[in-house]
Amino acid sequence: MPKQTNFFTKHLMEWTAANPRPLPWKATQNAYHIWLSEIILQQTRVEQGTPYYHKFINAYPSITDLANAPADEVMRLWEGLGYYSRARNLHAAAKYVADELNGIFPSTHEEIKKLKGVGPYTAAAIASFAYNLPYSVVDGNVYRVLSRFFGIETPIDTTIGKKEFAQLAQEALHKKDPATYNQAIMNFGALQCKPANPLCEVCPLQKKCVAFKTDKIGLLPIKSKKIKRTERFFNYLLIQPLKKENQVFISKRLAKDIWQNLYEFPLIETKELLTQQELLAHPSFNLLINNTSKIKQVQSSKSYKQQLTHQKINAQFFVITLPQKYISASATKQWQLITKKEMDNYAFPRIVNSFLENQHTSGNKQLLLNL
Numbered sequence: 446m447p448k449q450t451n452f453f454t455k456h457l458m459e460w461t462a463a464n465p466r467p468l469p470w471k472a473t474q475n476a477y478h479i480w481l482s483e484i485i486l487q488q489t490r491v492e493q494g495t496p497y498y499h500k501f502i503n504a505y506p507s508i509t510d511l512a513n514a515p516a517d518e519v520m521r522l523w524e525g526l527g528y529y530s531r532a533r534n535l536h537a538a539a540k541y542v543a544d545e546l547n548g549i550f551p552s553t554h555e556e557i558k559k560l561k562g563v564g565p566y567t568a569a570a571i572a573s574f575a576y577n578l579p580y581s582v583v584d585g586n587v588y589r590v591l592s593r594f595f596g597i598e599t600p601i602d603t604t605i606g607k608k609e610f611a612q613l614a615q616e617a618l619h620k621k622d623p624a625t626y627n628q629a630i631m632n633f634g635a636l637q638c639k640p641a642n643p644l645c646e647v648c649p650l651q652k653k654c655v656a657f658k659t660d661k662i663g664l665l666p667i668k669s670k671k672i673k674r675t676e677r678f679f680n681y682l683l684i685q686p687l688k689k690e691n692q693v694f695i696s697k698r699l700a701k702d703i704w705q706n707l708y709e710f711p712l713i714e715t716k717e718l719l720t721q722q723e724l725l726a727h728p729s730f731n732l733l734i735n736n737t738s739k740i741k742q743v744q745s746s747k748s749y750k751q752q753l754t755h756q757k758i759n760a761q762f763f764v765i766t767l768p769q770k771y772i773s774a775s776a777t778k779q780w781q782l783i784t785k786k787e788m789d790n791y792a793f794p795r796i797v798n799s800f801l802e803n804q805h806t807s808g809n810k811q812l813l814l815n816l
C-alpha cells in the first residue's frame with residue numbers, strides 16, 4: 446500500500462498545482478475566518494456559502510464581536526443557509542472563546558475539537574489550514590476519492606469503515622504541506638472524481654486507480670444503510686386581527702426539532718395537509734380560536750415543499766381574519782404581533798420565505814394577506 450499511497454499523494458499535489466481554486470478564505474491564516482468558512486461549508490456549497498462568509502466577517506470582524514451579537518441577529522444573518530444548529534453552535538463557540546480563552550482562537554487540534562459544532566473533519570481542516578498541523582480531513586469527497594482509487598469496499602458509514610478511511614487518509618497526507626494536500630483532495634473530489642461522471646479519461650491517477658481498472662466507479666463508495674426520510678405536514682396560520690390588517694402573529698420555534706430558534710407562523714402539524722373545513726373543525730385550532738364562527742375570512746395557499754436531509758416538509762398557509770378578542774389569550778401570550786416592516790428582523794425557514802416571496806410577486810392576488 447505505501448507505494449500506491451506515495452503515487453496518490455504525489456499526483457494529487459501535482460494536480461492541485463495545475464488546478465488552483467482560489468477561495469476567499471484560502472488567502473488568510475486567520476483561524477477565526479477559517480473556522481467560520483468551515484462551519485458554513487459543512488452543509489453548503491461554496492457558491493452559496495461565499496456571500497454568507499463575507500456577511501459574517503463584515504458584521505463581526507472579530508470572534509468577540511460575534512460573541513457579543515444578539516442571538517436573533519446571528520440567526521437572521523444565517524437565514525437561508527439551512528442546518529440552523531450550525532449558527533447556534535457558532536454563536537456558543539464564539540462566546541466560549543471570548544469568555545474562556547480571552548478571545549484568542551485555540552491553536553491545537555485538541556483545543557479546536559472542543560469547540561461546539563466542530564467535529565473531526567472541521568478540527569482537521571482548521572488545524573491544517575490555519576496552523577499547518579498534520580491532520581487529514583475526511584469528508585464525502587475524501588471518502589469517494591479514497592474508496593475509488595484504493596478500491597475499498599468497506600461501508601463508509603460503519604465504525605470500522607470510518608476507522609479504515611481515517612487511517613488511510615492520515616497515511617496519504619502530505620506531512621510537510623497538510624494544508625495544500627487537504628484542499629487538494631477535497632477539490633479533486635469536487636472537480637475531478639465527481640460523484641456522477643468523474644473525469645477518468647483525463648485523470649492523473651487513472652493508471653493506478655482500482656475502481657477504474659475493475660469498473661467499480663459507480664459502486665464506490667459503499668454505504669450500508671439508506672437514509673430514512675420522514676414526511677411532515679405543517680398547517681401555518683397567518684392570523685390577522687381585524688383592524689390591525691397590516692400585522693400578523695409569529696412565534697419562535699423553541700423545541701428541539703428542525704429550525705430551532707427560527708420564527709414561523711402559528712403552526713398545527715398534522716398527518717396530512719388540512720382543507721379549510723378540516724382546519725376549522727380541528728381540535729388544536731379550536732383551542733387557539735375561541736369562537737370560529739366569528740372568523741371573517743379564511744383563505745388557503747397552494748402547498749409548498751422543502752426537502753431536508755431526513756425530512757420532507759409540506760406546508761400550507763391559511764390566512765385568517767377575525768377580531769382579536771376571539772383569539773385565545775394563552776395562545777397570543779406565546780406569539781408576537783408584528784408588522785411587515787418588522788419581519789425583516791426575524792429569521793424564517795426557507796419554506797415560509799418562499800410563501801412570503803410568492804405573496805409579493807403575485808401582488809396579493811392569491812391571498813388577502815394585507816402585509
Ligand code: SF4
Nearest residue numbers: 638643645648651654
Ligand atoms: S480514474 Fe476516475 S475514479 Fe479513479 S480517481 Fe480518477 S476520476 Fe476518480
